[in-house]
Amino acid sequence: MFSQPTAYIQHCPACFSELVRKDGDAKHYCPNTDTCPAQIKAKFEHFISRKAMNIDGLGGETIELLITEGLISEISDLYYLKKQDLLLLERMAEKSTDNLLLGLEKSKQVPFERLLFGLGIRYVGETVAKVLCKRFKTIDAIINTDIETLVEVDEIGGKIAESVVLYFSKQENIDLINILRNSGLQFVSAIEDTTKSENLKGMKIVVSGVFEQYSRAELKKMIEEHGGKNISSISKNTTFVLAGNNMGPSKKQKAEDLKVEIITEEEFLVKIS
Ligand SMILES: [Zn+2]
Known part of the structure; x- marks a missing residue:
């Protein structure tokens, strides 16, 4: 060879x-x-995908048909599809037409973060879309932000920030947003901001063992509410281990080897108060 x-x-x-x-x-x-x-085609497939708009009654084949027949070229066109036009298409019976229109109607209630992900902005995956919605709340705030503000947000790097600003600098994208908005899609976040303090900002924390006052799940929630990040295994990047009773001996050994601080439930509660 x-x-x-x-x-x-x-x-x-x-x-x-x-x-x-x-x-x-x-x-x-x-x-x-x-x-x-x-x-x-890829733009539509992304928009209708399960983690984005998840539109019932609309799959890749129908998308292809609608594009070929000239009924859609922008994602906003989906919300202007008419029953009488769809019925003229081969393979579109009354029932599938109704299903498709109902699926589109329901998709107008899809939460903002999934819609934002569905727009297909380069480098804006599911997680980043969520982070943006949580931080900025509305599409207008995202449209009006700048690179400096974006990079200050956790998990948003320069590459993502540039891509977001570039996307919203294009008039055709602003037009698209406005048409979708007029169709009744959700451009305001319903994610509640549960942040209580930034005492643990930037900290990577491992929770291990059984605790006296709170359950492990409650403690993990508290870590997030105070800006910290839960991670599952100890590494040299771990800020501290929140240890209860019966912490696994191998975990304990690892924390000691890597000189990662181990703190008790009481000490933790002081940190966040
Ligand atoms: Zn090409």
């Missing part, structure tokens, strides 16, 4: 645009976000 040099494709197989690669990204991508059929 000869070993051949890896051949990279240089043009998008769907629209023939020249592929580009950004510094630091492993993959080439098609820059033609507006008219590349593969990207349009």
